[in-house]
Amino acid sequence: MDIKSYFEALDKKFTAFGGLEGGGITRLLYSTEWSNAVQALKETLEQDGFEAEFDSIGNLKGKLVGSKYPEETIMSGSHIDTVVEGGHLDGQYGVLAALTAMQALKAEYGQPLRSLELLALAEEEGSRFPYAFWGSKNFFNLANNADVETIKDGNDVGFVDAMRQCGFDFRSTDNIYDHIKAFVEVHIEQGKVLETEEKSIGVVNGIVGQKRYTVNLKGEANHAGTTPMGLRNDAVVAFSKIASQLTDRVREIGDPLVLTFGRVDPVPNTVNVVPGEVTFSIDCRHIDQDALNAFAEEIEKCISDVAQQEGVNFDIDLWMDEAPTLMDDKLVQTIGDAATHVVGETDYKTMPSGAGHDSQIFAKYVPTAMMFVPSINGISHNVEEETRIEDLIKGVEVLKHVLYKLAYEE
Amino acid sequence: MDIKSYFEALDKKFTAFGGLEGGGITRLLYSTEWSNAVQALKETLEQDGFEAEFDSIGNLKGKLVGSKYPEETIMSGSHIDTVVEGGHLDGQYGVLAALTAMQALKAEYGQPLRSLELLALAEEEGSRFPYAFWGSKNFFNLANNADVETIKDGNDVGFVDAMRQCGFDFRSTDNIYDHIKAFVEVHIEQGKVLETEEKSIGVVNGIVGQKRYTVNLKGEANHAGTTPMGLRNDAVVAFSKIASQLTDRVREIGDPLVLTFGRVDPVPNTVNVVPGEVTFSIDCRHIDQDALNAFAEEIEKCISDVAQQEGVNFDIDLWMDEAPTLMDDKLVQTIGDAATHVVGETDYKTMPSGAGHDSQIFAKYVPTAMMFVPSINGISHNVEEETRIEDLIKGVEVLKHVLYKLAYEE
Numbered sequence: 001m002d003i004k005s006y007f008e009a010l011d012k013k014f015t016a017f018g019g020l021e022g023g024g025i026t027r028l029l030y031s032t033e034w035s036n037a038v039q040a041l042k043e044t045l046e047q048d049g050f051e052a053e054f055d056s057i058g059n060l061k062g063k064l065v066g067s068k069y070p071e072e073t074i075m076s077g078s079h080i081d082t083v084v085e086g087g088h089l090d091g092q093y094g095v096l097a098a099l100t101a102m103q104a105l106k107a108e109y110g111q112p113l114r115s116l117e118l119l120a121l122a123e124e125e126g127s128r129f130p131y132a133f134w135g136s137k138n139f140f141n142l143a144n145n146a147d148v149e150t151i152k153d154g155n156d157v158g159f160v161d162a163m164r165q166c167g168f169d170f171r172s173t174d175n176i177y178d179h180i181k182a183f184v185e186v187h188i189e190q191g192k193v194l195e196t197e198e199k200s201i202g203v204v205n206g207i208v209g210q211k212r213y214t215v216n217l218k219g220e221a222n223h224a225g226t227t228p229m230g231l232r233n234d235a236v237v238a239f240s241k242i243a244s245q246l247t248d249r250v251r252e253i254g255d256p257l258v259l260t261f262g263r264v265d266p267v268p269n270t271v272n273v274v275p276g277e278v279t280f281s282i283d284c285r286h287i288d289q290d291a292l293n294a295f296a297e298e299i300e301k302c303i304s305d306v307a308q309q310e311g312v313n314f315d316i317d318l319w320m321d322e323a324p325t326l327m328d329d330k331l332v333q334t335i336g337d338a339a340t341h342v343v344g345e346t347d348y349k350t351m352p353s354g355a356g357h358d359s360q361i362f363a364k365y366v367p368t369a370m371m372f373v374p375s376i377n378g379i380s381h382n383v384e385e386e387t388r389i390e391d392l393i394k395g396v397e398v399l400k401h402v403l404y405k406l407a408y409e410e
Numbered sequence: 411m412d413i414k415s416y417f418e419a420l421d422k423k424f425t426a427f428g429g430l431e432g433g434g435i436t437r438l439l440y441s442t443e444w445s446n447a448v449q450a451l452k453e454t455l456e457q458d459g460f461e462a463e464f465d466s467i468g469n470l471k472g473k474l475v476g477s478k479y480p481e482e483t484i485m486s487g488s489h490i491d492t493v494v495e496g497g498h499l500d501g502q503y504g505v506l507a508a509l510t511a512m513q514a515l516k517a518e519y520g521q522p523l524r525s526l527e528l529l530a531l532a533e534e535e536g537s538r539f540p541y542a543f544w545g546s547k548n549f550f551n552l553a554n555n556a557d558v559e560t561i562k563d564g565n566d567v568g569f570v571d572a573m574r575q576c577g578f579d580f581r582s583t584d585n586i587y588d589h590i591k592a593f594v595e596v597h598i599e600q601g602k603v604l605e606t607e608e609k610s611i612g613v614v615n616g617i618v619g620q621k622r623y624t625v626n627l628k629g630e631a632n633h634a635g636t637t638p639m640g641l642r643n644d645a646v647v648a649f650s651k652i653a654s655q656l657t658d659r660v661r662e663i664g665d666p667l668v669l670t671f672g673r674v675d676p677v678p679n680t681v682n683v684v685p686g687e688v689t690f691s692i693d694c695r696h697i698d699q700d701a702l703n704a705f706a707e708e709i710e711k712c713i714s715d716v717a718q719q720e721g722v723n724f725d726i727d728l729w730m731d732e733a734p735t736l737m738d739d740k741l742v743q744t745i746g747d748a749a750t751h752v753v754g755e756t757d758y759k760t761m762p763s764g765a766g767h768d769s770q771i772f773a774k775y776v777p778t779a780m781m782f783v784p785s786i787n788g789i790s791h792n793v794e795e796e797t798r799i800e801d802l803i804k805g806v807e808v809l810k811h812v813l814y815k816l817a818y819e820e
Contacts, residue, residue, distance in 0.1 A: 191636025208635060212681055222788060224670035224693045225618060225764030226601025229661055231788075236671050240653035247647050251639055260634035261646050262681045264674050264688075271622055271672045271691040278674075281681040283634045354635030378632060378641075 001107040003400075004393050007100045014041070014096060015088040024383025025092070027082045028128035028153075030058070030162035037080055041095070041120055048103060050118065056171040057138045057163065058122040062099075064106060066115040066407065074112075074407040075366075076101070076184045076399065077119030079135055079358055083127040087385020089188045093373070093392065095120045097186045101400035105408065112407035114181065124358050128153045128162075136361035141174045180366040182331055182406050185359045186399050187370060188387055192378030193351060200394045201339045201348035202372030205332050207360045208256065208285040208352050209292050209324035215242075215303060219312035221268060221276030235278040236266050238310035243280075246302050250295070256352050257286045257295060287324050287352035324352075325360040331369035338401035339371075343394050371398060411517040413810075414803050417510045424451070424506060425498040434793025435502070437492045438538035438563075440468070440572035447490055451505070451530055458513060460528065466581040467548045467573065468532040472509075474516060476525040476817065484522075484817040485776075486511070486594045486809065487529030489545055489768055493537040497795020499598045503783070503802065505530045507596045511810035515818065522817035524591065534768050538563045538572075546771035551584045590776040592741055592816050595769045596809050597780060598797055602788030603761060610804045611749045611758035612782030615742050617770045618666065618695040618762050619702050619734035625652075625713060629722040631678060631686030645688040646676050648720035653690075656712050660705070666762050667696045667705060697734050697762035734762075735770040741779035748811035749781075753804050781808060 017040065018025045018033030027033045038060050045052035050062035060080070066072065078094025098118045105112065121135030129151050137143040148159040163169065189195075194202050219233030243261045250259045263281040282299060286292040300316060307314040332350070339348035353359075353370060362368040373395040376386045427447035428437030437443045448470050455462035455472035462472040470490070476482065488504025508528045515522065531545030539561050547553040558569040573579065599605075604612050629643030653671045660669045673691040692709060696702040710726060717724040742760070749758035763769075763780060772778040783805040786796045 189636060190633055191638075192641055193636070193638060196641060210635065222602075223600055223765060223790065224668065224672060225620065225695050225766075226599065226603070227668070227764070227788065228601075228603060228665050229657075229668055230665070231602055231606060234657075234670075236674060237653060237657050240650040240657070240671070243647060243650035244654040247639075247644075247650070255638050255640070258634065258637070258639055260644075260682070260684050261650070262634060262676070262683050262685055263679050264646060264676050264685075265679070266672070266674050269673050269675070272670070272693055273672050274670050275672055275674075283681055285635050354637070355633060356635075378637065380633065 001104050003100060003104055003396055004389070006103065007096060007393065007396055010096045010100060011088065014092055018082065020085065020383060022383060024085055024087050024385070025082045026084050026086065027080070028084070029081050029123040029134065030166045031128070034081060035166045038120060041080070045118065049106070054168070055138065055175060056169055057134070058166065058168040059135050059139055060120040062118040064102060064112060064116040066113050067111045068113040070115050071179050072114040072181045073117050073179045074114050074182050074403060075117045075119055075180050076186070076403060077121065078185050078187055079121040079124035081123045081125055081127070083125050083381050085383050086381055087383060089385055089387055090190070090380055091124060093188055094186045097396045097399055100396050101403055104400050105404055109404070109408055113410065114407045116403060116407045121358055129159050131159070133358065133361055136358040138171060139175055140177060140361060140365050142361070145170050177365055183359070183362045183366050183368045184331065184335070184399065184402055185357060185370045186395050187357060187372060188380060188385070189372040189375045190355050190378065190380035191375065194349060194372060194374035195376065195378065197349060199347055199349045200343050200374065200391050201398055203332060203335045203339055203348055203350045204327055204353050204370035204372060205350050206287045206327050206352050207325040207357060208287050208354050209289055210283065210285040210320060210322050211292065211296055211318060212320035213282040214279060214317045214319060215282060216277070216279045216315040217307065217312045218277050219310070222274040224272040224274055227274055232274050233311040234274050235312050236275040238306050238312045239264065239278045239280055241306045241310065242303055245306070246299060249298060253295070257291065258354065259284050285354055289324050292324070325363045327359070327363060327369040328367035331367050334405055335369055335371055335398070335402050338398050338405065342398045342401050371395060411514050413510060413514055413806055414799070416513065417506060417803065417806055420506045420510060421498065424502055428492065430495065430793060432793055434495055434497050434795070435492045436494050436496065437490070438494070439491050439533040439544065440576045441538070444491060445576045448530060451490070455528065459516070464578070465548065465585060466579055467544070468576060468578040469545050469549055470530040472528040474512060474522060474526040476523050477521045478523040480525050481589050482524040483527050483590045484524050484592050484813060485527045485529050485590050486596070486813060487531065488595050488597055489531040489534035491533045491535055491537070493535050493791050495793055496791055497793060499795055499797055500600070500790055501534060503598055504596045507806045507809055510806045511813055514810050515814055519814070519818055523820065524817045526813060526817045531768055539569050541569070543768065543771055546768040548581060549585055550587060550771060550775050552771070555580050587775055593769070593772045593776050593778045594741065594745070594809065594812055595767060595780045596805050597767060597782060598790060598795070599782040599785045600765050600788065600790035601785065604759060604782060604784035605786065605788065607759060609757055609759045610753050610784065610801050611808055613742060613745045613749055613758055613760045614737055614763050614780035614782060615760050616697045616737050616762050617735040617767060618697050618764050619699055620693065620695040620730060620732050621702065621706055621728060622730035623692040623709070624689060624727045624729060625692060626687070626689045626725040627717060627722045628687050629720070632684040634682040634684055637684055642684050643721040644684050645722055646685040648716050648722045649674065649688045649690055651716045651720065652713055655716070656709060659708060663705065667701065668764065669694050695764055699734050702734070735773045737769070737773060737779040738777035741777050744815055745779055745781055745808070745812050748808050748815065752808045752811050781805060
């Protein structure tokens, strides 16, 4: 079987579901495009000899039953939904890479010893409705019906109505997952570390923890002309000191700590008024919980110190505090070995994921690991999202080797 | 004549024209409230023995003709319009202080040697129509009809219609101003320098020059999780370095240099995206042109240096570049002497005005100077604008002494 032509045909076929004229995909949960995609995937799986079935909410599984240990399942896949005007790789690549690798294994080695199962998760992005990880949270019986019963999309369509329109409904019994011995998710990096370091494969050892803050600084609004510098309590100046000092400190500490001041909203935001107030966001991430916590203390101390120096009051709201998720050590090792075997030791990099993925849900319940392929210019969540075809195929090849090790070897 | 009770009665009477329930005034150019105010002021002047007349656009003059040098005119006043929900002192105080001082002089000393003329300028604030200094610019034949012919207020009423509705029209002949030997404007400080330094009178030696910039920094928007610090071109970080460094430098240089970053608009302004772009304003003021120009060079160098360090492109738009206006040396001296005489050397301060005033137009054509009284908490352009009555009266007393020196002494 020619992996490249098989993958390219699959990619072309599925990119058409929700495909946009200028490239890219809009394929939102429980939309017509989404429904057509998952139904077509089920057909493809069945034609290819997989036992395909949806769970109640629309996660699609396709199984090649193992000959010797059928109850032990090696699973691979990702999510099938996209953001609005997203690319053709975020999520979809992980599903199609798994299908291609499993097909190639079946063609080359026949029935596996353990069951191989492809998984297309219904939703991860939270792009249509204000709820993310609907697929994986249902997979592990974590989703609460109440959380989605009242939410609506931008066109006022209710979540539950949309779900039922597609023939799905809330789960009535709990899913079972003890038989899953490994979950491997392949995904595009959505950053440019691999591209910058000229690597084809990222072996993901964990997903970073993140803390997100909303900080409010209150000084005093004053006339920009009649208020000497010494009589000011300028909230934007205080912000600039905080952002500048903390950025210097993060650079000193070094990777993989990242810090972002993405939102800055001064009040009144007028050229000739000394800004009396500013609200800004802080997004801070690290793979190591202790390092993240230690820097969080530096953040709070810096804000407090600068606020005192600049004569402004401060309020810090830590509204997101997600712990890092470590991948399964043995699986990370298996993927590293496979990458060494397939692309060579110098062509892969062990790295954390700075973005969230379904794997962070999976890792709490089953042995889980991830692989990345490079994103051109780091672009994602955009129709220009792309990866060189050679890299996409290397991703499939490494996954194939990993699945061989896990499902075909004693 | 009891200056305090006379002034308080005047203030009460005129605050009623456009007066708001909770205090303060909304009295916009050519509104009914404005028209009632200027007509009532004309009546008051005439009843008090002034020769009162409007010019064509509605500036109101009231003259006590001099006995010996009637052609030499000593003028005092300010503007009669207010901002929306403004206070009862910004502009109005300068008009009523002049009227009170002139009445007191007349009562005490009779006819002056030189003519004393009160001036209530039609408009300074630019609050109803997008045009400021309509009064003073007409006074010196600087206003162009074309500039207001197409402008409208927020209710779509044309400037010219509103003007004619009040019985005024474009000037048909040029005003003459050579006979004006001095213009003295009394105004509230609209800052808190006098209050902080516990002074009752500010002798204004000039109105600051100001430069206003819009600066755009363009880096690259990136995922806040997947982009290591070393691969970022973060526009907000660059802004924070610029604002922090330039503020430090201004504090080092010291008064009266002021610098304000009032507006900051990052793009996309989202918590989890490294901001790829930011547009911000700089407002920089100084009384000395050379010092202002020198600091402007530092501004541009700092932006350029930081942009290079942070890997962002920059664009600097200097869209306002107003030169400082120096007050007339001799008049400043006269006012300083009067302040020393009336309130004592330790109760006044010679200072620049950080805000713009009608006097900056006058100073180019006739000998001009200004006096300030303190603003409680520095508040202005707000219904809470207030000055202690003792300070308001001290302002009138000093003005009276100044006008005596200028109009009654040989």
